[in-house]
Amino acid sequence: MEDTEESAALTKLHPDHVKVTRIVASIWMLLLAIPFVIAEVAQTLGDERALPMGVVFIPWMILAIFIVYRLPLRRYHFRGFDMGADRIRIVRGYLFHSDTIVPFGRIQHIDVDQGPIQRRYNLATLTVHTAGNHNSTVSLPGLLHEDAIAMREEIRSHIRRESL
Amino acid sequence: MIETDDQVMIEEEEHKLHPVGLLIGFIAGLPQLILPIGAAIFGTRGSDFGTGIIILIIAAVLFLSLFFRWLAWTRFRYIIGDEDIRIESGILNRNARSIPFERIQDVSIEQGLLARVFGLGVVKFETGGGKGDDGKLSFVTVDEGERLRELIRDRKEGAEVVTAEAATSEIDTAPAEGSPIFAMDGKRVLTLGLFEFSLVIFAVLFGVAQQFEFLMPFDIWDIGGWIGIVDIQGIDLDTISWTARILGTLGALISLIFVGIATGLIRTFLREYGFRLDRTAKGFRRRRGLTTLTDVVMPVHRVQAAIVQTGFIRKRFGWHALKFVSLAQDSKEEASHVVAPLARADEIWPIAKEAKISGPTEELTFRKLEFRHWLDHWLMILPFFLAGTASLYFFAGAGIRSALPLVVPLLIGMFGWLDWRNKSHARDKNQIYFRQGWWSPQITIAPQMKIQSVEIKQGPIARLRGLAELEFGIAGGSLEISGLKLADALAIRADALSQIVKIDFAEVNRAD
Incomplete structure (x- = not known):
């Protein structure tokens, strides 16, 4: 794995x-x-x-x-993400590099946002919220709006019931 | 709808606070009235109104305070719904707050001295979200508090919606209380008090002194004034011998220590008296306090991590404290719930075990972090102080004294080394362990299953050195390990994730 x-x-x-x-x-x-x-x-x-x-x-x-x-x-060059079977990984930065993994099972809720400029290009930002104090929100901009929605549905199917 | 349907009437019970609570709130609020009364008296001081007007002012302030409290009381009600508790308050600005049962982390009942006389208490609902008070009912009867607690627990569990009567009868048939899993007798509380040395009283005294400065006959910050007072007593400062000065200083120091110890003892005794932790059907129940009795219930599955803490001195005596990390806050000063303030190791681990957290075993190997992480940080700051010394030597001609700035990196280096020496980490199949601290050593134990997210961070220097920082997202707490080799950080993360993804968090939290 x-x-x-x-x-x-x-x-x-x-x-x-x-x-x-x-x-x-x-x-x-x-x-x-x-x-x-x-x-x-x-x-x-x-x-x-x-x-x-x-x-x-x-x-x-x-x-x-x-x-x-x-x-x-x-x-842009140093940013990337990976939708795993059970987790999402978000990587960014070179000088200050950060590599975050959030298991789907720990996501509390999910936002898909679109700014006015993003809308012109049909892009969106996906934000996942966890219950943790650190990294309670992890966002991923620059996704096609359809992709962001699809990712949200994918993650949502993993969250059986919101708790906490 | 409500008027026509009796069934709904029962489910949507509407309550008011206990009227006697009005009086308790009024008395408890009296100290706050001293200032406005004092100001009013001070304002009329110059005029020749006499004592009659002063009594009138006091009476007016007291009456107004009571009147507004009464007004607020009439406009306050709480409604227990099917899924939430709704609190409606406000005299002019109406505020209606809804707290879903599902979101309530714990329900605490707090009883002050006066409230205990009347069998009343403040019921607080903690949701973990937001800051400060989430929901507060001051005051209701303790029985009502217990009933609310039971009711919320039952509805949260998704059990049959129980009516008011059913809930009450359930309390009556509740089994008699067993023995606590941890309790502190008077001697233990006093021992804890000895360790809680505190000079907070001086801060309070100075604060009060500043508040009421205008009432004082002299300026307390005026050193000359103080010397003047000494002079009046017929003592000439210059003639005091050195022994007398040393004795005086020693005396001051000893009295300072005495006051510190006394403050610690009293504060601890007030807070921890009668400390008792029970394991109830659903979780932990903690009761403590001498004048203000608090009663907190925390479900077992809400415990996210455990922290075992000790101190530089209490470590020598084998004393530790156990805290549970959860989304709910214990108090304003304390984020985690203290479940054992002063206990032996063999008392600590059975409690932790109840929360499904086990202590480090003999086989577990703790690994130190990379020393170069500390070295890098130290080397980063060193040039600034070297430059300081050099410029002092060459430009200011400060001679040997120009070495003075070097004391700072020396101290930082020393503390850095202590920090490094006392930090270590370990992991096994289920848990991550992290030890830290030399003055107050602690170990954080986080079950991997309760981890929310994992981040690996690298700054520019760490990258050059192949180091990384590992940050775990924990509900209600934090766990950050810096100075790891990148490969180790990746391995720890992979390990943790393989545990986490096995079980959905919703189930983790639901499982009992």
């Missing part, structure tokens, strides 16, 4: 998940741009001995490119 589990190839998320995370990241970065723009304008207008233009803005651009372009791809 062990080796089927550890060696099982992880299922990748839907490629559109990268687009969704990029759009969400862009929205955040644009919101974050406001103080940067104000700082830039203030420092160029406020003083004739101003630093060259872009001294605030260019670091922000580099950060934004990293967060919007590079990070989603990287995170």
Whole structure:
């Protein structure tokens, strides 16, 4: 049983998940741009001995490119899941790697959520809740909505009766 | 519907709280009224109203308090339904809370000194969800509390819905109580008290002093003022000899220790007096307390893990404490239920066995964790302190004193080493064991069957070193083992999972 589990190839998320995370990241970065723009304008207008233009803005651009372009791809690359016969395994992160297994028999309830951007790409997030204090919710974004529903039904058939 | 159908009437019983409880709540709430009364008196202090007005103020505050309590009482009711208990409360803002029987973890009955005189108690329903009070009935008669407890237990088990009368008669026919599985006599409670050294009284005193500072003739924080008082007594601080100073300090220290021990004794005696743990048909029942009697029932299948704890000193005397981890909280300070506060090892394990948890056997081998995990952490912080020392030496010219910052990593290293030395883990067919702590050593025993999820974590440094952290999700507690070899972590997880998936959790919790 062990080796089927550890060696099982992880299922990748839907490629559109990268687009969704990029759009969400862009929205955040644009919101974050406001103080940067104000700082830039203030420092160029406020003083004739101003630093060259872009001294605030260019670091922000580099950060934004990293967060919007590079990070989603990287995170997508290291994310994966595996639906076993009796358990779900969710793996994420490289620098801070985490590998979680939740047996179906311990799942209390299941959510399938869809954000507005996810909906455009027909994606959804599956969240399973356990009774444990640690890892009481484990979520898996970037699933096709149909797949998420199918997974939910699959898990649900294992939960005979909700207890606790 | 309810009016027309008698059957429904019986099932949907509606109750009010006991009216005498009103009085108890009022008396128990009196200390809280001291402040507003004090403020009112303080406010009118300058004017020449005299004592008449003061008495009037006190009377008004007392009357208002009683009036609002009465109002709240009239608007409070609880309804026992088929599947839930509903509590309706609130004077202006009506609040209706529904607690499904299925979700109730345990029902506790608490009796303060005054409540005991009237045979009343506070019934609390613990659901494990949310924070603080889930459901609280203060006050109902103890008989009513017992009846609710039985009723909830029966309905939760999915038994026939019993009517109020049937439930009452069931209590009457309940078998006489057997002997407890654990109890503490007065001597044991006092022994425990000796270990519970506490200086909390000083925190309380200072808190009170700060509250009532405005009433004090002098500022307690003013050291000069204190010296002034000493001066008035005709003592010149400069003339006091060194022996007198040392004796004074020693005296202060001894009285501090004395107060600490006395506080520990009194607090423990009040809390643990008459400690008694019974094994009932469905679970454990714990009763304890001198002035405030608490009575908690916890079903056996709700026990998620056991913790056996001891202390640096009590270990030497062979004393341990046993706690059960469950979703329900014992009290605000204590997350797990204490089922044996001070017991010998041979008393502990039979209790744990009742919860289907067994102690470590002779054959079990405990393994230490990887020392490099601690070393890595230590090496991470070391450069900062070395840099501190270097800059002090070269830039501030602090000489030998620049080595002072190095004391910090030295201490951290020492405690890290102690931590490493005392941590070890083991596993057998059914359970995971984890020992930790050098000042208060403890062992956590978690049946693999009760584990909710398993996570393996690796930070950047751990990855380089091939180490990992293993985190188990346990209902009501936590079990984290860091500094494992990745291969070991994977093996432990695989082992645990092969146990977990065998049985559905719903069945685990239902099985008796």
